[in-house]
Amino acid sequence: MRKIILFVMVVSITTQLMAATFYVDPTNGQDSNNGTSWKTAVKSISTAASLASANAGVDNVFVKAGIITATGALKLTTDNYYGGFAGTESKPEQRILADLDGNGTTDAWEFKTPTVYQVNYNNTAINGAAALFDGFTIQHKGERSNAYMSTIIVPIGGTIQNCTFSECNLTYTAMVIANGGCIVKSQGTVNNCLFVNNTISAAIAADTKISPILDLVLTNTSNKSLASGCVIRSNKIKIDNSAATTTCKYIRGLAINVSAVTSTPKSEAAVKNCQVYNNDFVYYGNDSSPIAENASVAGCLNYSTSNSVVTFENCTFASNKLTDTRNAVLLVIANGKPEDPMQYKVVNNVFWNNQLTLSATEVTKLIALTSSSNQNKGTVVTNNIMEIKMAGNWGADLVLDKNIIDLGKSNTGKNGPAFKRPTTVCGIPEDDSAAKADWALTSASYITGKKL
Numbered sequence: 001m002r003k004i005i006l007f008v009m010v011v012s013i014t015t016q017l018m019a020a021t022f023y024v025d026p027t028n029g030q031d032s033n034n035g036t037s038w039k040t041a042v043k044s045i046s047t048a049a050s051l052a053s054a055n056a057g058v059d060n061v062f063v064k065a066g067i068i069t070a071t072g073a074l075k076l077t078t079d080n081y082y083g084g085f086a087g088t089e090s091k092p093e094q095r096i097l098a099d100l101d102g103n104g105t106t107d108a109w110e111f112k113t114p115t116v117y118q119v120n121y122n123n124t125a126i127n128g129a130a131a132l133f134d135g136f137t138i139q140h141k142g143e144r145s146n147a148y149m150s151t152i153i154v155p156i157g158g159t160i161q162n163c164t165f166s167e168c169n170l171t172y173t174a175m176v177i178a179n180g181g182c183i184v185k186s187q188g189t190v191n192n193c194l195f196v197n198n199t200i201s202a203a204i205a206a207d208t209k210i211s212p213i214l215d216l217v218l219t220n221t222s223n224k225s226l227a228s229g230c231v232i233r234s235n236k237i238k239i240d241n242s243a244a245t246t247t248c249k250y251i252r253g254l255a256i257n258v259s260a261v262t263s264t265p266k267s268e269a270a271v272k273n274c275q276v277y278n279n280d281f282v283y284y285g286n287d288s289s290p291i292a293e294n295a296s297v298a299g300c301l302n303y304s305t306s307n308s309v310v311t312f313e314n315c316t317f318a319s320n321k322l323t324d325t326r327n328a329v330l331l332v333i334a335n336g337k338p339e340d341p342m343q344y345k346v347v348n349n350v351f352w353n354n355q356l357t358l359s360a361t362e363v364t365k366l367i368a369l370t371s372s373s374n375q376n377k378g379t380v381v382t383n384n385i386m387e388i389k390m391a392g393n394w395g396a397d398l399v400l401d402k403n404i405i406d407l408g409k410s411n412t413g414k415n416g417p418a419f420k421r422p423t424t425v426c427g428i429p430e431d432d433s434a435a436k437a438d439w440a441l442t443s444a445s446y447i448t449g450k451k452l
Helices: 002-018 045-054
Strands: 021-024 060-064 066-070 074-076 080-085 115-120 126-128 132-134 136-145 149-154 159-161 164-166 169-175 181-186 189-191 194-196 199-204 214-218 224-228 231-233 236-240 253-260 268-272 275-277 280-284 296-302 309-313 316-318 321-323 327-334 343-347 350-352 355-357 365-371 380-382 399-401 419-421 438-441
Touching: 021 045, 045 060, 045 074, 080 115, 080 136, 136 149, 149 159, 149 169, 169 181, 181 189, 181 199, 214 224, 214 268, 253 268, 309 327, 327 343
Parallel strands: 021 060, 060 080, 066 115, 074 126, 080 132, 115 136, 126 149, 132 159, 136 164, 136 169, 149 181, 159 189, 164 194, 169 199, 181 214, 189 224, 194 231, 199 236, 214 253, 224 268, 231 275, 236 280, 253 296, 268 309, 275 316, 280 321, 296 327, 309 343, 316 350, 321 355, 327 365, 343 380, 380 399
Antiparallel strands: 419 438
């Protein structure tokens, strides 16, 4: 028995020793180099990915600051990819952060020496099975007709963190129900990422599915999909259904959406500690569909028999502007079997100063809770702060408690939330106030004592 244990230990140590670090210098590197140091760095991420793939173990790929341009897809391997290096570091934690936007806070994605990945490609730009993708600024421009396109797809077990998605310009034309797209489609984890100044445009040819920015996916195999610590601000979403004659029911969460597949095993999705503010969402309708019926800032419309759990917790949704969408902020719907229900946990969120403009007469909702039958066992909606009352009723099994609905529309004064430095307009400001905003609550806030 001792010999067997010793053999296992030797194999384990050998595997760890075989793991390596490969270096990328987009300015001075050469793809003919061996990539084993900054001095012998390769030039492209794809070359480093090939070197890592040929090497045993989970390797690290360090990418120096600079601008990387691409016109095709980047396929990642099951390794760890890090950007934001100055070119002297030996560990990811040695990368230097700085308050680049001048808002008084140094965020996890603010690298003093950023690695910018610019890709012009009319399809999904980054995919594969990367274990970790950390510290990149990604700019993706693409146009796709009647087909799916994302900027990056995060697989089950994968993590993307400390990244910035900025100036992505994705255009979809002739979209039908099976198509759509988003900046990030994740079956894994998205931590501490910034989505800013992106433009998504979609022209609809049929009642299509689209979740433009961040889509968390519950899959056919049990998984946990998480978005945490993300900021989504100053993005422009335009969905044009004016040329079609169909209704529009499948447009989901315009900033954050949770998608489910019918008959999935039990899975979990969570959106925690995220801030979504100063985004501009516009829908252009037609006579039969003047509004986007199920569109909202965040949404989850699960048609599932999975007994899955979806959580929205400790998030702030503020100063978003929506035109001709039915639901202002959060829409959650369950249509599974009563014996195997979806469970929602909407806890400790702030909804404030979101503007909904309708060209047609329609009921406006802050949080819409709807279900065709008693399918919400285990659902909890509690300790949320909002300035208008939510709509919807799921019956006696819904735990609906301690939600505050007398929040003032002004930041200060009676019942004002007293955010530290909020923006004063809805939608995208003309100045840099969104970048310098601080949505934390002051100690004098009316709602501080009411938050968990």
